[in-house]
Amino acid sequence: MCAIPVSTRLRFVILCALSLSIAVPAVADKVKLDPSNWGHEAGSACVSCHTKASSGLAQQWQDSAHAAAGVNCMDCHRAERAEVDAIEHEGQVIATIVSPKDCGRCHTKEFEEQQGSVHAEAYSIIEDRLPALAHNVGGTAMQAASCDQCHGSRVKVRGDGTLDPATWPNSGIGRINPDGSKGSCSSCHGRHRFSKAQAREPEACVRCHSGPDSPDKEIFEASKHGMIYVAHRDEMNLDAAEWVAGRDYTAAPTCVTCHMGAAGKLPSTHDVGLRNVWSLNTPVSKRQLLVIFEDGRKMELSSDQPAPRRGTEMARADGTIGIVKAVATPERRRQAMSLVCVECHGKGFTEGFMRQFDAVVELYNTKFGEPARTIMAGLYERGLLTPTAFDEPIEFTYWELWHDEGARGRHGASMMSPNHAWWEGMYLVGRNFYARFLPEARAAAGEHADELVEAVLRANGQHAWLDQPDQMSSILGFAPQEAE
Amino acid sequence: MGRLRAPLFITRHVLIALVVGGVGGVLFMAFLIEFDHYTSSNAFCTTCHSMTYADETYRQTVHYDSASGVRASCGDCHVSEGVFAATWDHAVGSKDLFKQLFGPDYDDPVINALHLPEAAFAARKWFKARDSATCMRCHTLEAIQGKRADTAAIHREETDGKSCIDCHYNLVHRKVPDESTFKREAWNRMVEEEFGLEPGTAERLMSAH
Numbered sequence: 003m004c005a006i007p008v009s010t011r012l013r014f015v016i017l018c019a020l021s022l023s024i025a026v027p028a029v030a031d032k033v034k035l036d037p038s039n040w041g042h043e044a045g046s047a048c049v050s051c052h053t054k055a056s057s058g059l060a061q062q063w064q065d066s067a068h069a070a071a072g073v074n075c076m077d078c079h080r081a082e083r084a085e086v087d088a089i090e091h092e093g094q095v096i097a098t099i100v101s102p103k104d105c106g107r108c109h110t111k112e113f114e115e116q117q118g119s120v121h122a123e124a125y126s127i128i129e130d131r132l133p134a135l136a137h138n139v140g141g142t143a144m145q146a147a148s149c150d151q152c153h154g155s156r157v158k159v160r161g162d163g164t165l166d167p168a169t170w171p172n173s174g175i176g177r178i179n180p181d182g183s184k185g186s187c188s189s190c191h192g193r194h195r196f197s198k199a200q201a202r203e204p205e206a207c208v209r210c211h212s213g214p215d216s217p218d219k220e221i222f223e224a225s226k227h228g229m230i231y232v233a234h235r236d237e238m239n240l241d242a243a244e245w246v247a248g249r250d251y252t253a254a255p256t257c258v259t260c261h262m263g264a265a266g267k268l269p270s271t272h273d274v275g276l277r278n279v280w281s282l283n284t285p286v287s288k289r290q291l292l293v294i295f296e297d298g299r300k301m302e303l304s305s306d307q308p309a310p311r312r313g314t315e316m317a318r319a320d321g322t323i324g325i326v327k328a329v330a331t332p333e334r335r336r337q338a339m340s341l342v343c344v345e346c347h348g349k350g351f352t353e354g355f356m357r358q359f360d361a362v363v364e365l366y367n368t369k370f371g372e373p374a375r376t377i378m379a380g381l382y383e384r385g386l387l388t389p390t391a392f393d394e395p396i397e398f399t400y401w402e403l404w405h406d407e408g409a410r411g412r413h414g415a416s417m418m419s420p421n422h423a424w425w426e427g428m429y430l431v432g433r434n435f436y437a438r439f440l441p442e443a444r445a446a447a448g449e450h451a452d453e454l455v456e457a458v459l460r461a462n463g464q465h466a467w468l469d470q471p472d473q474m475s476s477i478l479g480f481a482p483q484e485a486e
Numbered sequence: 487m488g489r490l491r492a493p494l495f496i497t498r499h500v501l502i503a504l505v506v507g508g509v510g511g512v513l514f515m516a517f518l519i520e521f522d523h524y525t526s527s528n529a530f531c532t533t534c535h536s537m538t539y540a541d542e543t544y545r546q547t548v549h550y551d552s553a554s555g556v557r558a559s560c561g562d563c564h565v566s567e568g569v570f571a572a573t574w575d576h577a578v579g580s581k582d583l584f585k586q587l588f589g590p591d592y593d594d595p596v597i598n599a600l601h602l603p604e605a606a607f608a609a610r611k612w613f614k615a616r617d618s619a620t621c622m623r624c625h626t627l628e629a630i631q632g633k634r635a636d637t638a639a640i641h642r643e644e645t646d647g648k649s650c651i652d653c654h655y656n657l658v659h660r661k662v663p664d665e666s667t668f669k670r671e672a673w674n675r676m677v678e679e680e681f682g683l684e685p686g687t688a689e690r691l692m693s694a695h
Contacts, residue, residue, distance in 0.1 A: 051644045054636030083667050090664030092653060161676025163663035 033108045037072065040108070044094050045074025051092070062194035078104055087159045087180040098165065099157065100193075103183035112187075112272045118300035120275035122185040124176025125154040126319070134391040142168075150174050152210035154186060175210070199240040204231065207257045214406040216283065216413060217422065222257065224419035230254040245270075248345035255342070265342040273300070277339040279332045280363055282412045285404040286371040287363045289332040295324035305332050355418075362415035362423060366408055369464040370435050374403055377443050380454040386446050396442040403439055407431045436468075515569065522572040526561020534583075536592035539599075543659045556624070563620045563658075564609070590694075599660075599677045600688055603670075606662040610655055618650035625650070 052060040052075070063069050068078075081088040081097035088095050097104075102122070106113025116122055128149075136145045146155065146168050154174030158166035175189040190201040200206055204222055211218035222228040231238070234253035242250050247265035255263075261277060264270035271277075280287045281302065288304040293316065295301070301318055303310075310316055314326045336356065343352040378400055381387045387394055392401070411427025414420070440455065447454040459465045467473070474482045524530055531537045537560075544550050549558045565575045590597050613620070630641040656662065663669075674688030 047644075051640055054640050054644075055634075057636070086669075086672070088667045090666050095667060159672070161669075161673040161679075162661045163667060163669075163672075164661060 035108055040074070040077040041072045042074055042076030042080060045076045047092070048075035048094075059194045062192070066195050066197070068196055073108075085181060087157075087163075087165065089163050097180070099170070099179055100188070101179035101181050101183045102185045102187055103179070103181050105187050106183075113183075114298050115272035116185055116187075117183065117298060119185075119273040120278075120302070121175045121189075121273075124152070125150070125156065125174065125178055126176060126184065128153055129156070138390075139392050146172070150177075154178065154184075198245075202238075202240050202245060202256055202258045202263075204228070204256045211257070214402075215409050217410060217426070218257065218413060218417065221414055221417045221419040221422045224421055225417055227255050227418065231256060247342060252346065255346075260339065260342050263342070265345045268338060268341040275302070276330070277335050277342075279336045279339070279360075280412075280416075282363070282416065283405070283409045285375050285408075286367050287412060290335075291332065292330040292335065293324075293326055294328045294330070296327045297324060299324060359415050362428070363412055366412055366428065366431065369462070370431050371404055371408060373458050373462050373465075374400060374435065374439060376458050377439075377455055380450075380458075381443065381446050384447075384450060384454065386448070386450070386454075394446070396439070396446055399434060399438045399442055403431060403434050407434055518569050518573055522561075522565065522569060522576060525576055526559060526565045526572070528559050531560040534586050534593075536586060536598055539595060539602075540659050547658045549658050558624065562623065564612075566616065566619065567623055596677060596681050596683070596688075597691060599680070600674065600692055602660060603662045603665075603668055603673060606655075606659065607665045607668075610651055610665075613651035614649060621650040621654075 049060060049063075063075070068074075076094065076096070078100045079096040079098070081095050083095050085097060087097045087099060089097065102113050102116055120127075132145065132149060132153075136142075136149050140148075150169070150172055152174050154177030155169040155172040156178040157172065157180055158169045159180050160166050173186045173188045173193075175186055176184060177186045177189075178184055179186075188196075190206045191197060192200055204219060208219040210216075212220060223232075231254035237251065237253035238256070239245065239251040244250055245263060247255065247259050247263055249266075259265065261274050262271055276292065279289055281290055281304075288306065291303040291305050291307075291309050293301045293303055293310060295316075295318075299318070301316070301324070309329045309331060310326045312326055312328065315323050316326060318324050340349075340352050340356070343355070347355075378387075378396075381396075382389065387396070391397055407427060407430040410422055411424070411431055414422025414424070414427045440459075443455050444451040459468070474480055476482070528541065532541050544560075549563070551557075561572075565572050565579075586592060590601060592598050592601065627641055627645065631638050632641075655664070674692075675685065677683075678685055678688050
């Protein structure tokens with residue numbers, strides 16, 4: 003379908019149709035159920051006791067839109083006896099965990115969008131890789147206290163009905179819930195206050211989108227977007243029922259604005275990765291196809307491979323087969339993101355920025371990401387490194403090259419923080435590559451260094467400056483004439 | 487002034503029977519009291535090895551170890567007050583002895599853990615049927631203050647129509663879910679995991695008896 007040249011107008015229509023099939027209408031989706039669906043009769047007894055027994059959470063609920071609408075404790079916490087994590091509590095059958103599926107009883111659209119998103123899959127994606135780092139380099143205690151806090155845990159219900167403390171409490175965004183649903187709405191919205199405004203704040207993202215591998219909060223703060231957000235925060239209209247950029251607020255964007263929010267005619271979505279062209283936290287970035295299946299699930303595919311056609315059966319990561327319903331190409335996803343930009347910027351400005359961003363990702367890929375990967379693959383193939391991850395220093399070097407410094411540089415360029423793009427990012431990538439990675443790779447390769455390391459650099463062509471050892475620069479304080 | 491005379495039917499034999507019956511009755515009552523007292527003690531209950539598992543968890547709780555030194559014995563909670571009720575409870579409870587002798591090998595920690603939920607459900611029903619009477623031997627609702635800010639208010643205002651056991655179960659012995667949400671299969675898997683047994687062993691052990 004992509005091969006047919008289409009007019010801009012037609013392309014826009016297709017984009018809108020696609021967006022409608024996978025996202026909510028432009029205004030925040032109102033719950034359409036009849037209010038008789040909530041207001042459980044046992045709810046007032048819960049409130050009466052919990053106002054005393056845990057007054058903090060009861061008060062948060064009192065202050066929430068849920069309370070105002072008459073949604074009580076039982077409406078969210080009620081459970082069926084047969085449910086894995088159902089417990090008896092004061093005569094009622096309830097579950098401690100309110101999963102996205104539970105929220106989806108009323109917030110259907112949000113639930114459907116969120117399932118299959120990179121947020122919902124945040125634990126599934128890393129589950130099999132996690133032990134090599136968290137358990138070997140750290141220890142199992144680190145998983146609950148750190149990894150799972152962001153990625154989510156696979157919540158285990160023990161035979162006595164209690165939740166295994168190795169997996170709970172947890173509000174990681176890719177949590178695998180006892181009912182099988184993935185994710186945690188409370189990750190961004192909080193538990194009992196369940197605030198829209200809170201989730202719209204950049205602070206909602208900081209718990210996880212900070213630190214060496216994805217310092218998105220810091221990047222945002224260091225960007226012009228973050229600067230104007232702080233300056234005009236009181237004009238952000240964060241509490242508004244509907245929050246369409248360009249209509250309900252124009253002061254500044256937050257994380258939600260670009261990645262999830264409605265803007266102009268672009269609908270909002272609870273699939274946070276929907277508008278992302280690139281994978282930025284991988285050894286080599288790929289432009290991604292988003293495959294949407296008939297059953298509502300989604301899958302990211304590298305656009306190196308041809309886009310699957312509608313109706314194709316595809317194997318998914320968990321082994322199940324899905325039937326392709328629609329495919330969002332990287333171009334479509336970029337168009338969606340750009341629709342947010344053009345609420346405040348000109349089209350040429352937007353395209354120019356995207357070009358600058360793409361150029362950094364391509365530079366990282368071709369100059370560092372791909373050659374480093376090729377060199378590592380050669381070392382593993384020849385048995386010059388053991389297969390076990392992180393038992394040799396170069397494995398930490400390589401890990402930090404793409405996972406920390408490389409990701410930081412790419413994220414910095416994607417969200418306009420000059421310091422993160424260069425000093426905290428690509429500068430460190432270069433320093434790591436030339437001053438740590440290559441020397442360690444040569445040492446590991448030994449007599450095969452020319453074949454496994456130098457040949458890769460020669461073929462790459464972007465490292466030719468290393469062959470000119472006489473180019474003195476005043477940058478180190480030694481002017482060229484002083485060299486004579 | 488007339489002489490005080492015993493009625494005519496008080497013969498010597500009747501007198502002897504009255505004295506022997508009276509003394510015998512007193513002795514019998516004393517025996518029952520002592521018997522109930524002894525058979526309510528922790529020492530008696532744990533003479534069966536199967537009861538030592540319940541004892542282990544009990545010893546971790548405030549019902550065993552309280553700052554004031556008050557200690558609730560097995561019988562304080564599980565045997566009714568009053569000699570007749572206590573005797574009745576012990577008579578009914580003798581079925582446990584029968585099962586101990588002729589039933590599954592409750593001394594085996596795996597068998598014990600597998601059968602624990604049914605024992606817990608039965609105990610809860612017993613408490614419920616008596617409106618948690620044995621709790622109230624020591625605890626007086628109006629006097630409950632608690633350590634947290636609103637414990638007193640909760641017990642004052644939120645307990646209408648409720649019995650202690652409705653809220654306070656899983657207090658002393660190993661945690662068992664309420665019968666309404668209990669899942670036998672999950673319980674069996676947990677026990678197998680705990681004792682390092684092959685999946686399915688639990689069902690095999692349960693059906694062996």
